[in-house]
Structures are given as structure tokens and as C-alpha cells.
Amino acid sequence: MSALDASLTAAHAEVKAEIARTDNKTGLLLAFIGALLAGVWTVAKDASLPAVALVVGGMGVALLVAAAGLLLRAVRPNLGGDRPVGFPRWATLTADQIRTELDEDKRAQHIANLSRIAVCKFTNLRRAVDVTCVAGVLLIVGAVIAVGGAL
Numbered sequence: 001m002s003a004l005d006a007s008l009t010a011a012h013a014e015v016k017a018e019i020a021r022t023d024n025k026t027g028l029l030l031a032f033i034g035a036l037l038a039g040v041w042t043v044a045k046d047a048s049l050p051a052v053a054l055v056v057g058g059m060g061v062a063l064l065v066a067a068a069g070l071l072l073r074a075v076r077p078n079l080g081g082d083r084p085v086g087f088p089r090w091a092t093l094t095a096d097q098i099r100t101e102l103d104e105d106k107r108a109q110h111i112a113n114l115s116r117i118a119v120c121k122f123t124n125l126r127r128a129v130d131v132t133c134v135a136g137v138l139l140i141v142g143a144v145i146a147v148g149g150a151l
Contacts (some may be wrong), residue, residue, distance in 0.1 A: 008107040015114040022121045023075055029128060030071045039065075040139060049146050057142030063135035066131050067128040075123035 001009075041062060049057070090098055 008105070008111070011111050012107050012114075013113055014117055018118045019114065019121060022118060022125055026071050026074045026125050026128075027122070028070060029125070029132065030075075033068050033071070033132060036136075036139075037061065037064055037068075047146070049142075053142045056145060058140050059137045060138030060142060063131050063138065067131040067135060068125045070128035070131065074121045074128065096148040 092099060
């Protein structure tokens with residue numbers, strides 16, 4: 001195995017692993033947001049809250065829903081755009097065409113495409129974390145207002 005071959009194999013595995021890590025983090029955060037929304041609903045549905053607490057808490061809930069949307073966007077399947085390589089393209093080929101396709105080393109192209117997908121996923125995950133943090137602050141402020149009265 002040449003140095004280039006080893007490097008391509010390692011880079012390909014690294015990008016695929018990064019996508020898997022990002023998807024795992026996204027799933028965990030999506031579950032956390034769902035639990036948080038359920039908890040907020042359970043606490044707030046029967047409570048008599050001041051209008052300010054409702055507004056601030058409502059903004060927090062809206063941000064949590066927006067964060068969930070970003071997370072769903074992060075896990076949305078992306079098969080490589082208009083010119084996919086590898087797996088998505090194989091679905092359109094015959095067995096002989098797949099053999100011909102696999103005779104060529106297209107790992108560099110796969111790495112580039114997978115890296116773009118990974119960056120998009122990571123960007124959406126990072127934005128969702130930021131939005132979730134802001135939502136958490138708003139929910140805490142709303143809870144303080146509800147417990148201590150309007151500011």
C-alpha cells in the first residue's frame with residue numbers, strides 16, 4: 001500500500017466518522033430539545049403565568065422549535081447534489097457498470113463530497129446548539145419572572 005493510498009483510506013474513514021459523530025450529537029440534542037419542550041409544556045399548561053413570563057417563555061419555546069428545525073436539517077439525507085458519487089450513484093447503475101466504476105479510485109472525490117456534507121451538518125448542529133442556549137436563557141428568565149413576579 002502506497003503512502004497516498006494509505007492517506008486516502010485514512011481521510012475517507014475520518015470524514016465518514018465525523019459525519020457519524022455529528023449525526024449522533026444531533027440525535028442527542030434533538031432528544032434533549034424534545035424532552036425540554038415536553039417539560040415546559042407540562043409545567044406551563046396549567047399554571048397561571050404573568051403576561052411577561054408567557055412572552056419570554058414563548059420566545060424560548062419558539063427558539064427551541066427553530067433549533068429542532070436546524071437539527072432536522074442537519075440529519076436530512078444529502079446524497080451529494082446533482083452529481084453524486086459512490087453509493088447514491090450506484091443505485092442507478094447495472095452490476096457491470098458498478099464493476100467498471102469500482103475499477104477507478106474515486107476516494108479523493110468521495111472525500112471532497114463527504115467533507116462538504118460534514119461541514120453542512122456540523123454548521124447546522126453548531127447553530128442549533130447556539131439557539132438552544134439562547135432559548136434556555138429565555139426559559140430561565142421566564143421562570144424567574146413567573147416565580148418572582150414581573151421585573
